[in-house]
Amino acid sequence: MAPSSFSSFLFTGALFLVAYSLSKLQPKKTNLTIYVHDYLSGPDASAISVAGKTGANSDVLQFGTLIVVDDVVTEGPGVDSKAIGRAQGMYINSALDGKGLHLVFSVVFTEGEFKGSSLEIQGADLFSLKEREFSVVSGTGYFSFTVCVYKCPLRSEISASLVRVSPTDFIERALPTAPRLINGKNRVPDSGLHCFTANKMATGQLFSRNTQALFYNYKQLPIQRMLDFDFLCGREIPSVAGIINPGAEGFQKLFFGQEEIAIPVHSSIDAACSAHPTADVFINFASFRSAAASSMAALKQPTIRVVAIIAEGVPESDTKQLIAYARSNNKVVIGPATVGGIQAGAFKIGDTAGTIDNIIQCKLFRPGSVGFVSKSGGMSNELYNTIARVTDGIYEGIAIGGDVFPGSTLSDHVLRFNNIPQVKMMVVLGELGGQDEYSLVEALKQGKVQKPVVAWVSGTCARLFKSEVQFGHAGAKSGGELESAQAKNQALRGAGAVVPTSFEAFEDAIKETFEKLVDEGKISPVSEVKPPQIPEDLNFALKSGKVRAPTHIISTISDDRGEEPCYSGVPMSTIVERGYGVGDVISLLWFKRSLPRYCTQFIEICIMLCADHGPCVSGAHNTIVTARAGKDLVSSLVSGLLTIGPRFGGAIDDAARYFKDAYDRGLSAYEFVESMKKKGIRVPGIGHRIKRGDNRDKRVELLQKYAHTHFPSVKYMEYAVQVETYTLSKANNLVLNVDGAIGSLFLDLLAGSGMFSKQEIDEIVEIGYLNGLFVLARSIGLIGHTFDQKRLKQPLYRHPWEDVLYTK
Template sequence: MATGQLFSKTTQALFYNYKQLPIQRMLDFDFLCRRETPSIAGIINPGSEGFQKLFFGQEEIAIPVHLGIEAACAAHPTADVFINFASFRSAAASSMAALKQPTIRVVVIIAEGVPESDTKQLVAYAKANNKVVIGPATVGGIQAGAFKIGDTAGTIDNIIHCKLYRPGSVGFVSKSGGMSSELYNTIARVTDGIYEGIAIGGDVFPGSTLSDHVLRFNNIPQVKMVVVLGELGGRDEYSLVEALQQGKINKPVVAWVSGTCARLFKSEVQFGHAGAKSGGEMESAQAKNQALRDAGAVVPTSYEAFEGAIKETFEKLVEAGKITPVKEVVPPQIPEDLNTAIKSGKVRAPTHIITTICDERGEEPCYAGVPIFSLVEQGLGVGDVISLLWFKRSLPRYCSRFIEICIMLCADHGPCVSGAHNTIVTSRAGKDVVSCLVSGLLTIGPRFGGAIDDAARYFKDAYDRGLTPYEFVEGMKKKGIRVAGIGHRYQNLK
């Protein structure tokens, strides 16, 4: 486990499995913190590559999208955080692949339901290689004024209300992501705010523990006090008790373990998290709170008194001269999306399209003044209708017939078999045979339906390696590469 600060104002991340909203929220937070560079370096989306357009303040930026983890790490060697939004089925495999990349230092696993055996393997590998796993079943974490993971702390309004756009003096760690947002608010009310906050996740075997992060906070000079929110179930809090007893933590710790109400029920109670289930007296909230209190932590008598305990501890540090409260700053205004502003009635936008070719007033629709019934009555076709729509007048029959031929050619071949289409069009224009042939051949490329060169290259490689057809197709799928030589979209293996 790392011994100091995980993130900074220059930290960049790779985001696995494209999710527009959490990525945009990260970029909005970047703008709020006046970062010079976006915190998202690249997106990994197996099966597709290119760019995704998002907003960095008022500026629209293009973030590269990569097919795989290795390619993304090679393209962005300074990105050392891997934010994994994969489902529980593939989260472990993709997280392990990321941990094995030399550039990745922190892996955040959002998914719930990751098998415990898989998590144990990830944790063991991370510890052996001095890397950090946050999660599974986490919203991540935040370093105020510097870096935010995914949906941590919720909306921009909530982030501003909790003063997370600039660093405070409090290190905070919790098992719960939802309660983290609540505590960010509480801490902002009675102190100068959060410096760093982490939600370790609610699983039985989290990638990193409460005590791991408290020990980190103890080594960060800007963190003057620590707030911990635990819960019944498991024994993670006892490692924090042990660290306090051994004198490894020399900063004030204000802690509360939730779930004291469990004793009011006659039968065993399972709370929302997988790990929030008491397996005996030692795992009860009451026993943990007492152990923390005995070890020297500030532990209130109830959750309602938690805020007061945090406030009192902070004020004592200020009086002792150990904390100089951070001066407040005014964050920049996040530009509002046009659709949101229109819905709220803040702006009005002119229409972009005005039609002068179609008129639906009267008893029947008209195209450039010609009633639709007369088109049917005269036996006119699609080409005649298009001539009215595009040219606002009836063209000679040979013109409308030419339009229909063009439409039939496009409909039959489609854009990915454009060689044949271009050859035919060139021929209809009256060009010589060589010109017609060349116009088709010059169109052939990787997206052309035949893709002869690519098909030969891939098939020969598979043959040389002795792959079965099934192994070849599965290997191409995992790499996110479409099998060349199959030109139509419906001809693929689902």
């Protein structure tokens, strides 16, 4: 700010980016200029005093004056230049002599390339200095976690010069959009608001306790393990902000400690990044076929800073493109073919470090002093355990992956660990094949690594083989002498790393190095904390016998828990191999026993005879009308089935109940029919709209013929025929219909088979088994009518007026 003698101020700011490469810590510079117009007076005043000497024309040189500002931010210096945002906040005269301000305000971009992003500016402004500086302490969107220094001279249009700061003064996170600014149109050299950011691989921290990730391709177990680790570490927010499941949206329920939470599911990477701008880690569980494309899409998101690729077998050409893009854009790739990484007590990727029990045993729920990097994910688990036994544990561990071209290298992470104050020593586990370890050798020789490095390259046994040997990973293969484990170990030892004589001595080397640092006072003992108890999942607790829980469903007819489904204990393969028919399957699933073949064949005959009865009956009519309305198969089928009841197809159960009750009580046909008449109940199974005594239903005749031939007894059917004989004496249409025939004959089947008790027969009739047979059979016909109407492309049905009687 400037003294109040100016009625308006124009603040020129340039975002100055400094990206440090891995090999040479030389700043890479670019600028973004913005113009902030601050008016203390006049009709367009954008700053007003609210404390101290208040009102218009207030004196900012008076101690205690508080001025609130809402300034326009433009692309150019002129007041008519395009507005791209607002600068809102306040400045306070906090100096007793009135010669210094303290500024706190936000620059919010509302238009242009950085729309939706913001900068948080704060600092002291001393009028006595020719150049004053204050800082941008953070930002959002494009400027997430940016650190800046602002210098300005005492004049109305303020310019500035570059201020250099040490990389160790930078905060943990790099500005993710440096390349966009470098190539941007607002490049203005040597002026304005200087924002410093460093390549993450050079500055140190990849993760923190506040890091959140987007998880691509939903996998329940890895995500739950991440959330359990969060709870174990005492994180306040889950480390998984959102899930990306291409083509699906909604929420996924998971546990965060004892609390069940809903994590948003997004259908695309763009949607997820837009919804969660603070999530800057992308964990990719896509298959090797789609991992490269999805990873590149994530890298191109301005909010994504780290991409972990779990898949193995990603094409090397695709991996090279990912590496090139990430390095040119100051981003980090872990993998492919990696289990991930972990910062103890802060954040972990997917399945890194395995189960909660292993994490607790390896003391990964709180930070230690060791930075660990390896190629192998499996061996990283072993080393976490080893390091925990002989040191105070790891601070961070990374498995770079076993492919030939890893997204980040062993030396990348060692150099990064070197810049993390909490890391006091490094442990490196390499493997034969490739020359990655030699970049670490060069870094050690050039003095870029000042902390102790304990290293081992596995695969020394490869020399025992006469030909080239592949050891699991794509990159772990014995080649020339330079790529051998022996050569690499020797080179590391010669560069100053602590290299044991064998893998068995690796643990002792780590222990001795750690104890030396403790003796030198460079490592203070870690205060051990007791981790909270992670609630055990019900499924695991049940399997281990620790808890018991009531079930919610009882099933006795089928079991799908084995290698193949079983129907009432009969394996599916047996059903097929023995030539079981539909009737046999019904006997197993409905009656829970294998009925004699004559019984199951009768069931099949009933299904065939009742499958359809033309398009004019109520069920078929409803199905046809529904299908012609363009509805789907299920809707059309259900429309027809819902007509089944006492007046259509649903009389089988009632016929069986009444015939059985009358016969068992010894009532004659006359007594039965007259008693039903007195009750006002029509006799179920008797009567037909079309058939007559001289024109019997052919279906009834076929069923009776089969029963006479195969059933040991037909007493209930004979009783039904006696009832029919009496009812025909009253009216010629009161014939035994198919419902009555099936009902009476099914009673004979149940009683004559000798496989059901009286109580079981009563229960079968009461529950409604026999109507179920008609529902099953008629579904075949209703489905046929649906297909028929759709195949014929029949239009919407409208009933004709002439078939309607309109009355008052």
